[in-house]
Amino acid sequence: QKEVEQNSGPLSVPEGAIASLNCTYSDRGSQSFFWYRQYSGKSPELIMSIYSNGDKEDGRFTAQLNKASQYVSLLIRDSQPSDSATYLCAVEGNTPLVFGKGTRLSVIA
Amino acid sequence: GAGVSQSPSNKVTEKGKDVELRCDPISGHTALYWYRQSLGQGLEFLIYFQGNSAPDKSGLPSDRFSAERTGGSVSTLTIQRTQQEDSAVYLCASSLWPGRSYEQYFGPGTRLTVT
Numbered sequence A: 001q002k003e004v005e006q007n008s009g010p011l012s013v014p015e016g017a018i019a020s021l022n023c024t025y026s027d028r029g030s031q032s033f034f035w036y037r038q039y040s041g042k043s044p045e046l047i048m049s050i051y052s053n054g055d056k057e058d059g060r061f062t063a064q065l066n067k068a069s070q071y072v073s074l075l076i077r078d079s080q081p082s083d084s085a086t087y088l089c090a091v092e093g094n095t096p097l098v099f100g101k102g103t104r105l106s107v108i109a
Numbered sequence B: 001g002a003g004v005s006q007s008p009s010n011k012v013t014e015k016g017k018d019v020e021l022r023c024d025p026i027s028g029h030t031a032l033y034w035y036r037q038s039l040g041q042g043l044e045f046l047i048y049f050q051g052n053s054a055p056d057k058s059g060l061p062s063d064r065f066s067a068e069r070t071g072g073s074v075s076t077l078t079i080q081r082t083q084q085e086d087s088a089v090y091l092c093a094s095s096l097w098p099g100r101s102y103e104q105y106f107g108p109g110t111r112l113t114v115t
Helices: none
Strands: A004-006 A011-014 A019-025 A033-038 A045-050 A054-058 A061-066 A071-076 A085-092 A097-099 A103-108 B005-007 B010-013 B019-024 B031-037 B043-050 B065-069 B075-079 B088-095 B110-114
Touching (some): A019 A085, A033 A061, A045 A054, A045 A061, A071 A085, B005 B088, B019 B110, B031 B075, B075 B088
Parallel strands (some): B010 B110
Antiparallel strands (some): A033 A045, B065 B075, B088 B110
């Protein structure tokens, strides 16, 4: 069974700080990795895709992938209260995406 | 452009009744997925359709659940003889296939309450 693990949180960071969200996955053959943001009562929204080892930056968001260690992370710079949400990690699997249960982020003003 | 749409947005039904939930994917997306999310829980995969291939039904929790996709576009998820444990948000997503086939875009969901 292909698995994606995330710390459920909550992860609390002060406004302006860097939030670091981590995800590990079990299938060494996975090639595609995604981060979704889900506000309370809303549906998941795709915010980052990463396919190669290393860093990918988009605005305040940076996704980091290390296939050898089977982890993917999301950094949010200059965190804002509006970033408070649950962040879901998704990995190419056999469904074809396997989702983690998400990490709840709370940015404190 | 238009995103994934779902209807109804909310559905309250009595235990034992049948319900139909509808999903209209993004135009041009050939893959369509159904998920379920219970309160405070993660996403539970139900079924997915890709083009004209047979659907992957491996996530359907019981034979009370079925789904169809007509004309390669609109999909309907049907739950027969609803039970209270079926109460959840049902989410539909679509993706472009081939190409960025794993980038799934979600609709707003249908909140189902079984009383």
